Amino acid sequence: MDKEVILEFTYSDAWVFVCLCKLEKKKLDFPLIIEIGDALNHAVFMPKELEAALVKLQASGLILIAENNVNITFFDKSEDLITIVKKTSKHKVIETVLEELNSKHQKAQKYWDEINPIDFITDDFLVTAIKEYQKKAPPR
Numbered sequence: 001m002d003k004e005v006i007l008e009f010t011y012s013d014a015w016v017f018v019c020l021c022k023l024e025k026k027k028l029d030f031p032l033i034i035e036i037g038d039a040l041n042h043a044v045f046m047p048k049e050l051e052a053a054l055v056k057l058q059a060s061g062l063i064l065i066a067e068n069n070v071n072i073t074f075f076d077k078s079e080d081l082i083t084i085v086k087k088t089s090k091h092k093v094i095e096t097v098l099e100e101l102n103s104k105h106q107k108a109q110k111y112w113d114e115i116n117p118i119d120f121i122t123d124d125f126l127v128t129a130i131k132e133y134q135k136k137a138p139p140r
Contacts, residue, residue, distance in 0.1 A: 007060055014098035015041055016053035020063065021085040026073075028065065030121075030129035035137065040090060044133075047126045054118050060101075065118060080104070 019036040023029065037045055057063045062081070064073040081100055088096045 007056055009056065009098060009101040010053075011094065011098055012045070012049040013053040013056050014094050014101055016045070016050060017057055017062070017081065017101070018085050018093050018097055020057075021082050030126065031132040031136075034126075034129055034133040038133070038137070040094060044130055045126070047121060047123045050126065051118055051121045054121070 015037060016033075018040060019033045022036050023032065033050075034044055037043070054063075054065060058065060062078045066073065081097055084096055084100055085093055
């Protein structure tokens with residue numbers, strides 16, 4: 001069924017999107033996403049936070065997670081946000097992207113049953129990714 005919904009993006013959604021934009025190979029490398037997120041926000045994603053953001057970003061048509069849940073595709077309408085990520089300082093980028101997400105990308109007309117599942121993002125999956133990140137992270 002085709003539905004149009006109004007999406008309210010959160011700080012976490014913007015934080016995840018910024019991290020995805022900073023991935024060089026566009027692979028869903030979760031230890032690297034956690035590393036980028038920690039560098040930006042001095043915090044680590046909660047599993048539900050990450051999962052909710054990936055679903056919402058797909059539903060809005062900004063990204064597509066495909067091919068065995070490892071590749072990310074940015075669509076044309078993502079380009080303005082990617083430019084913002086590249087040009088905005090680290091200290092303001094999440095807030096700037098959040099403002100942009102909520103001003104221009106709220107309406108999502110999507111076949112919700114066609115959103116690729118990301119149920120592989122479990123607490124155990126993220127704990128493993130966090131441990132991988134911590135092995136290479138500098139001591140605090």
